[in-house]
Amino acid sequence: VKKEELFTLLGNIRPEYVWDAQAQPGRRTYRRRIAVVMAVCAAAVLVLVLLPRGGTEPQITVLPELIYNIPESESSLLLDIEGASLSGLDADDREEAKAVFSAAVGVDYGTLKDSIPDALSVKEVYAHLYPNVDAPAWRRVRDYVLVLADADGNETQIYLCVGAKPMVSCTVLHDYPTPTAIIGNAVYVYSTLRGTQAEAVLGDLYLTVTSRTIGEEELAELLYALISVLS
Amino acid sequence: MDDETIVSMFWSRNEDAIPAAASKYGAYCMTVARSIVKCDADAEECVNDTYLHAWNAMPPQRPMMLGAFLGRITRNLSFNRWRNDRRDKRGGGEIPLILEELGEIASDSDASYDAEALGEAIDAFLAAMTADRRRIFIRRYWYSEPVAAIASRYGMRADTVSMILMRQRRQLRQYLEEGGFSL
Numbered sequence: 334v335k336k337e338e339l340f341t342l343l344g345n346i347r348p349e350y351v352w353d354a355q356a357q358p359g360r361r362t363y364r365r366r367i368a369v370v371m372a373v374c375a376a377a378v379l380v381l382v383l384l385p386r387g388g389t390e391p392q393i394t395v396l397p398e399l400i401y402n403i404p405e406s407e408s409s410l411l412l413d414i415e416g417a418s419l420s421g422l423d424a425d426d427r428e429e430a431k432a433v434f435s436a437a438v439g440v441d442y443g444t445l446k447d448s449i450p451d452a453l454s455v456k457e458v459y460a461h462l463y464p465n466v467d468a469p470a471w472r473r474v475r476d477y478v479l480v481l482a483d484a485d486g487n488e489t490q491i492y493l494c495v496g497a498k499p500m501v502s503c504t505v506l507h508d509y510p511t512p513t514a515i516i517g518n519a520v521y522v523y524s525t526l527r528g529t530q531a532e533a534v535l536g537d538l539y540l541t542v543t544s545r546t547i548g549e550e551e552l553a554e555l556l557y558a559l560i561s562v563l564s
Numbered sequence: 565m566d567d568e569t570i571v572s573m574f575w576s577r578n579e580d581a582i583p584a585a586a587s588k589y590g591a592y593c594m595t596v597a598r599s600i601v602k603c604d605a606d607a608e609e610c611v612n613d614t615y616l617h618a619w620n621a622m623p624p625q626r627p628m629m630l631g632a633f634l635g636r637i638t639r640n641l642s643f644n645r646w647r648n649d650r651r652d653k654r655g656g657g658e659i660p661l662i663l664e665e666l667g668e669i670a671s672d673s674d675a676s677y678d679a680e681a682l683g684e685a686i687d688a689f690l691a692a693m694t695a696d697r698r699r700i701f702i703r704r705y706w707y708s709e710p711v712a713a714i715a716s717r718y719g720m721r722a723d724t725v726s727m728i729l730m731r732q733r734r735q736l737r738q739y740l741e742e743g744g745f746s747l
Contacts, residue, residue, distance in 0.1 A: 334677055334747050336666040337647070340659075343666075343705045344639045345683045348632030354702035355592065355631070357717070506567055 569629040574622035582615045589631050593638040599708040600642035600659060602649060610641045617641070639706070649700045658708050665729070666705070667735045671747050682745060693732075700725060701732050 334342075565584050573581035593614055597607035607643035614637045646659050690698050700718065703709045711729070715722040740747055 334670040334675075334682070334745075335672045336663045336670040338679075339666050339670040340643065340663060341640065341706070342683055342686065344636055346690060346702060346706055348627070348636070350687075350698055350702055351635060351706055352629050352632040353695065354699040354706065405672060410604075434645050484647040513702070 567627075570630060571626055573620060574619065575626070585615060585618065585630065585634060586611075589697055592627065592631055593634055596635045596638045597642040600639065600657065601645050602657060603694050606645055606649075607642070610638055610645055613641050614638045622637055651656065658710055662705065662708055665733060668733045668745060669740070673746070675746050677745060682740070685743050685745065686736070697728065697732070700728055704729055 565588065567588075570581055570584045570588065573584060590611060593611045594607055597710050598604065599608040601607050601610060614634055617637045618634055621637070625633075643659070646657075690701065693701065696718070700714055703714045703717065704711070709717075712722050714720075715725045717723075737747060
């Protein structure tokens with residue numbers, strides 16, 4: 334097939350697809366942007382109000398399970414990363430992905446860089462980083478690891494955001510194996526590929542999550558905002 | 565005026581069908597043409613030719629979605645115009661880039677193929693996509709829209725769109741090869 338013939342053939346795509354794509358994304362996107370801005374503002378307020386001062390560490394209440402909706406546009410974008418292989422990335426992206434993983438566990442990047450073969454899949458990299466976790470659990474791993482930590486060390490946990498669009502479930506998987514690796518009381522949301530950006534935006538975000546100050550809905554909003562930033 | 569009425573006017577050879585179609589879909593067709601041909605004058609000519617072709621096509625055809633039907637005619641006419649311009653060294657715009665991208669799927673071989681089956685396979689490939697992903701693909705390869713414009717339209721980063729399109733091309737090639745098409 335010649336490429337010009339392919340271009341012509343693509344002109345015969347089903348008309349409903351063509352017509353669907355001509356519509357301007359409308360209010361939904363606009364509303365979504367507003368929601369994101371509001372959620373980010375809310376998170377910023379939380380940061381300002383609840384930022385730990387004078388060594389006082391905040392308490393958190395880890396929600397046992399959280400289900401929230403992610404608009405299809407975001408989730409499809411994110412879930413597409415599933416199964417991505419480091420070997421399928423170009424050199425820059427591969428190094429970036431490794432840097433993200435190393436940041437996620439507080440392991441020296443140089444050490445990690447040498448210890449992860451390029452051919453590992455994302456799932457395998459997670460398993461490499463968390464060898465003690467049951468294999469079936471890792472099969473559920475998708476794009477995000479959400480770490481909720483407190484300085485007491487006894488509530489430090491990892492949420493894995495998994496699921497199928499448009500629903501994503503965030504579930505506490507296990508106690509974080511190395512609490513000391515977590516810097517302060519941060520909320521990290523990592524994307525396997527977009528983590529660096531997330532870190533740049535959110536790296537200094539310190540957040541207190543308590544049942545009084547933030548409920549499921551607010552947390553969902555926060556996650557939504559973070560994911561929107563990533564996407 | 566609804567599509568069905570306009571199509572009926574074409575069928576009854578009512579010449580008011582053309583201004584009616586132009587009024588409703590002229591701007592849309594201009595957008596389609598402009599993204600392919602170099603200048604507005606050429607685009608206008610393609611759009612005007614579109615109505616003539618539509619007049620000749622209806623009957624026998626009775627499109628369910630008149631806008632898409634006219635858009636497809638405009639696209640084909642505009643692409644033909646672009647090819648002619650290229651021969652005259654006047655071609656340009658987004659099409660060379662798009663063809664280069666499509667070159668990752670097509671190998672420019674002269675082997676014969678079943679165009680209808682290939683078209684159906686492409687439709688099936690698109691049907692398996694999410695609507696959002698499909699729109700991105702179509703904005704690029706049907707509407708010939710620049711990546712930056714697609715990114716702006718959907719509130720995404722340009723490199724994200726490029727990455728999505730690259731994966732889609734790779735997936736489409738794989739899908740077609742698995743379907744027995746020799747590309």
